[in-house]
Amino acid sequence: MIALRGLCVRTGTGHLAVRDVDLTIQAGQRLGVVGESGSGKTMLALSMMGMVPDGLQVEGQVLVDGHSIAAEDERAWRSHRARSVAMIFQEPMAALNPLVRVGDTIAEPLRRHLGLSRRDARARALNLLEETGIPQARRRLDQYPHELSGGQRQRVLIALALACDPQLLIADEPTTALDAQVALRITDLLVRLSQERRMGLLFISHDLAAVSRTTSDIMVMYGGDVVERGRTASVLSAPEHPYTRGLLAARPSLMTRSRRLPTIPGTVPQLNALAAGCRFAGRCARELPICASRRPPLSPTETGQAACHLLGAQA
Amino acid sequence: MTARLPANILIGAVLVALVAGAAVLSAVWTPYPYAAIDVANKFAAPSATHWLGTDQLGRDLVSQLMAAAGNSMTVAVVAVGIGCSVGTVLGLLAAARGGWVEEIIMRLSDLGFAFPALLFAIMLAAAFGPSLSMVVIAIAFINIPTFARVSRAAANQIWRREYVFAARAAGMSSFAISRDHVLPNIAAPVIVQATIEFAVAILVEAALSYLGLGAQPPAPSWGRMLAEAQTLMYLAPQLAIWPGMCIVTAVLGFGLLGDGLRDISDPRLARQRSA
Numbered sequence: 045m046i047a048l049r050g051l052c053v054r055t056g057t058g059h060l061a062v063r064d065v066d067l068t069i070q071a072g073q074r075l076g077v078v079g080e081s082g083s084g085k086t087m088l089a090l091s092m093m094g095m096v097p098d099g100l101q102v103e104g105q106v107l108v109d110g111h112s113i114a115a116e117d118e119r120a121w122r123s124h125r126a127r128s129v130a131m132i133f134q135e136p137m138a139a140l141n142p143l144v145r146v147g148d149t150i151a152e153p154l155r156r157h158l159g160l161s162r163r164d165a166r167a168r169a170l171n172l173l174e175e176t177g178i179p180q181a182r183r184r185l186d187q188y189p190h191e192l193s194g195g196q197r198q199r200v201l202i203a204l205a206l207a208c209d210p211q212l213l214i215a216d217e218p219t220t221a222l223d224a225q226v227a228l229r230i231t232d233l234l235v236r237l238s239q240e241r242r243m244g245l246l247f248i249s250h251d252l253a254a255v256s257r258t259t260s261d262i263m264v265m266y267g268g269d270v271v272e273r274g275r276t277a278s279v280l281s282a283p284e285h286p287y288t289r290g291l292l293a294a295r296p297s298l299m300t301r302s303r304r305l306p307t308i309p310g311t312v313p314q315l316n317a318l319a320a321g322c323r324f325a326g327r328c329a330r331e332l333p334i335c336a337s338r339r340p341p342l343s344p345t346e347t348g349q350a351a352c353h354l355l356g357a358q359a
Numbered sequence: 360m361t362a363r364l365p366a367n368i369l370i371g372a373v374l375v376a377l378v379a380g381a382a383v384l385s386a387v388w389t390p391y392p393y394a395a396i397d398v399a400n401k402f403a404a405p406s407a408t409h410w411l412g413t414d415q416l417g418r419d420l421v422s423q424l425m426a427a428a429g430n431s432m433t434v435a436v437v438a439v440g441i442g443c444s445v446g447t448v449l450g451l452l453a454a455a456r457g458g459w460v461e462e463i464i465m466r467l468s469d470l471g472f473a474f475p476a477l478l479f480a481i482m483l484a485a486a487f488g489p490s491l492s493m494v495v496i497a498i499a500f501i502n503i504p505t506f507a508r509v510s511r512a513a514a515n516q517i518w519r520r521e522y523v524f525a526a527r528a529a530g531m532s533s534f535a536i537s538r539d540h541v542l543p544n545i546a547a548p549v550i551v552q553a554t555i556e557f558a559v560a561i562l563v564e565a566a567l568s569y570l571g572l573g574a575q576p577p578a579p580s581w582g583r584m585l586a587e588a589q590t591l592m593y594l595a596p597q598l599a600i601w602p603g604m605c606i607v608t609a610v611l612g613f614g615l616l617g618d619g620l621r622d623i624s625d626p627r628l629a630r631q632r633s634a
Contacts, residue, residue, distance in 0.1 A: 093528055126530035138521035143543045152539065153529040204529055 045070060046092055046129060046212045046244065050104035053087045053096060053268075059315040061087050061100065063268045063323075069212055069244040074235065076259035076276060077248045078291070082312045084268035085248045089214045092246070093129050094121030109211075126153045130205035134217040136197035140189035146200045147173075147185030153207045172203035177233060195226035199233070206237065212244040213237070219254055231258045252295060256280050264288045267312060267323030269339075274348015284350040287324045322353065330354060368619030374612025378605070382432040385425035393426035394418065394577040402595055414584075414598050415591060424605055427579040430491070431609065434573075435560040438495045442502020443553050449503065450510030451541060454518055455533040464507060471504035476563050484572040494573045498560045509552045513545035520544075547624040554617035558610045565606050581606050 046069050053062040062084040069075055077085045090096045091106060094115055102115035108128045113120050133139040140149060150172060151165035160168060166185065173181035176199040189197055198218060205213055215234060219227035231247075231254050238245040247258050255262060255276065262276040264287065272285040283289045290308040310327040322328070325335040332353050342349040343356070385393075390410070397417035405412045411420040449468075453461040480497035487493055517523060518541065526536050567573035568582030576583070581602040588598035 095524070095527060122530050122532060124530075125528055131525075131528040133521060133525060135521060139525040141520075141522040141526075141540050141544070144539065152526070152531060152535070156532075156535065157530055201525070204525070207529070 045107075045109060047107040047110075048088075048092070048104065049107065051088070051091060051106065052103040053084070053091060054101040054103060055315060056099045057316060059318070061268050061315060062091070064104070065270055067263070069246060071211065071244060072238060072242040073261065074238050074245040074247065074259040076255035076262040077246065077265060078250060078252060078255055078262065079265035080250060080312050082267075083265040085265050086216055087268075088265070089131065089216055089246060089248055091115065092212070092214060093125060093131055094118070095125075123157075126157055126205075126208040126210060128210060129212045129214060130208070130210035131214040131216065132198065132201045132205050132218050134220050136194060136201050136221065137189060139201055140197055142189055145186050145188060146192070150200065150204045150207055153204070157208045168207070169203070172206055173200070175206070175237070176200075176203045177229075178203075193226075194222050195230060198222060198226075198230055202230075202233065202237070206241075209241070210243065212246060214246045214248070216248045217250070218247075219249070219251065227254065228257075234258060252280065252291065264291070267318050268315075269323050269351065270342065271324065271352070272345075272348065272350040273342070274345070278347035282347055284345045284347065284355065285324075285352050286328050286330050286354070288350075290329075322351070365619050365622060367615040367622070371612050371615030371617075371619055374608050375616055378428055378609045378612060379432060381425045382428040385422075385429040389419075389422035389425050391419035391422045393422040393579050395422075411601055412597060415587075415595070420598070420601060423579045423584060424581070424601060427574075427581045427584065427602065428605065428609070430574055430578060430580055431561050431564055434491060434495055434498070434564045435557050438498035438560050439502055439553055439556045441495075441499035442556065443506050443549065445499075446503040446506025446508075447510040447542075447545075447549055449507040450512075451514055451537045451545075453507065453511045454514030454541070455537045461511070465511065468504035468507045471501070474501065476501040476559075477566060480563070480567050480572060481570075484567075489572040489575065491574050491578065494564055494567050497567075498563055501563075502556055502560075505556065506549065506552060509548055510545055513548045514541045517541045517544045547620075551617055551621045551624055554613055554620055558613035558617065561606065561609045561613065 048065050048067040051062060051065045052060050055061055065088060077088065079085050087096065087100070091102050094106070094113065096102050096115060105112045106115070108124050113124065140146065147166060147169050150169040151162070154160045154165040154168050155162070170181055170185060173184055178184055178196055178199045184192065184196070184200070192200065213234070218234070219230055222230060234245055234247065235258055237243065245259070247255060249255050259276045262273065262279050263270055264272040264279070264285065266287050272279060272283065272288045279288065280292065283292055287308070293306045294308065296305055308327055313326070321337045321339045322335045325331055328335065334353050338353070340351045340353045342351045345355060395418060397413065400413050400417040401415055403409050403413040403417070409419050409421070413419055414423070449464050453464040476497060479501060480494060483493045483497050514537070523536055523540055526540055564573055565580070565582035565585070568580035569586045571586065574580035574583050584602040585599055588595070588602070591598055
């Protein structure tokens with residue numbers, strides 16, 4: 045079980061890239077994290093791996109199996125990576141060393157963490173590749189990354205991530221670099237693996253369709269804050285926060301034909317220009333005078349929780 | 360696609376093969392023992408028995424040149440080998456650790472660069488007496504900072520790659536990442552540098568032996584042959600010309616080969632040159 049308690053990620057200039065996130069991921073739970081670029085989703089994920097880049101400071105607690113692990117404790121983190129938390133990446137080509145056969149890439153953590161012999165690690169790597177449904181898995185072991193397609197590479201990375209039976213798999217935009225058909229198969233694979241292995245899944249994406257297909261719970265982030273969370277289906281069908289509504293409204297639809305897609309006005313502000321209160325203040329269509337100065341707490345809604353002053357105003 | 364090898368690689372490889380071939384062959388066979396003196400036959404002209412003639416003591420010139428090639432190459436291989444492995448390990452360490460470890464290694468390298476190879480070798484010879492092993496130590500020592508710098512720069516780039524990040528995420532230690540992911544990916548620039556340093560090592564060995572600080576008689580060395588031939592320039596210029604040619608061949612060969620390999624490993628440079 046992985047949990048975050050009051051997690052903040054502070055930049056070198058003292059601004060918060062992630063603000064006060066509480067989060068628990070149970071075995072087998074599939075949580076989607078959505079938000080625009082710069083909303084802090086990747087930082088959140090990296091803090092759960094103890095891999096926040098140098099120069100950024102992690103505050104609050106990261107709990108692995110109930111034990112708090114300091115962000116600087118590289119030795120402790122190294123033993124948890126792959127075993128407790130594993131990660132797959134956006135660009136499957138970039139995440140594979142072009143000079144290493146994929147079988148050896150998968151065997152590495154098996155030999156290091158589980159102490160398997162070369163032969164056993166290879167056999168295990170083959171099993172893992174087969175589990176990810178890659179065609180002709182035995183032949184793939186001895187191939188180099190450039191000999192595989194994008195989807196196959198992502199399956200190799202998934203096999204690598206599964207090598208040490210992690211409790212939580214973080215997938216950071218795993219389908220962004222893949223075409224739509226392949227992306228569907230990869231998300232279905234992630235769901236299947238999470239169910240079969242009772243493994244938590246943290247699925248980061250800005251593709252709402254992929255998130256609704258993959259996850260049971262959802263967390264919407266904006267400017268480092270969690271603005272809304274709840275069951276995926278209910279949040280996406282009845283969003284409470286103006287930002288979530290804006291995101292949903294900005295999706296193209298086959299049903300209605302509009303000339304232009306609605307957009308959320310403005311862009312995600314730089315961290316140093318973010319409001320002290322609600323970080324969506326300034327772009328919000330329904331802003332109240334209080335929004336810029338007071339930060340709304342996460343309060344219960346019909347579908348989960350949302351952080352918005354409107355909720356109190358309506359009640 | 361059948362890409363033709365660039366001319367500099369081709370010529371360089373042929374010259375290197377010539378020198379290396381002579382060096383290897385000299386280990387098992389030379390026309391005469393290189394140190395065999397035959398005073399009756401001194402200053403012999405090239406003939407069927409002595410292809411390039413003999414020197415002031417009647418020693419066969421071809422045999423001496425071949426044995427000297429062997430010496431030269433041994434010095435270069437051992438010295439560059441030591442410098443390359445120690446330097447690359449330091450460079451990898453600097454890149455993997457960063458922070459004060461990197462700072463110390465790189466500042467020490469800067470210090471190493473401040474020593475000219477020849478002066479350093481002269482210092483060693485003065486302290487421990489001239490010998491070929493002092494030459495090897497001097498050249499190896501001078502090479503360490505070069506390789507540390509080249510490998511650190513290349514390794515730092517590799518450390519920023521996403522597959523290194525992925526390897527860390529898979530729980531690999533920085534030692535394992537350096538060995539399995541970084542080292543194979545920096546091999547190209549290190550090999551290029553090694554080829555170029557080979558040329559430098561041969562030149563330095565020749566220079567030191569010329570100065571009497573390297574190979575001691577009767578160990579053959581192109582540099583020492585040059586020095587001995589110096590006083591006989593008017594009498595027998597070929598005694599100086601042939602070892603000189605050998606030095607040029609070896610240095611030019613490794614230089615061209617290294618340049619060519621660098622062009623291949625860094626296509627941006629090649630394009631500039633052909634444009």
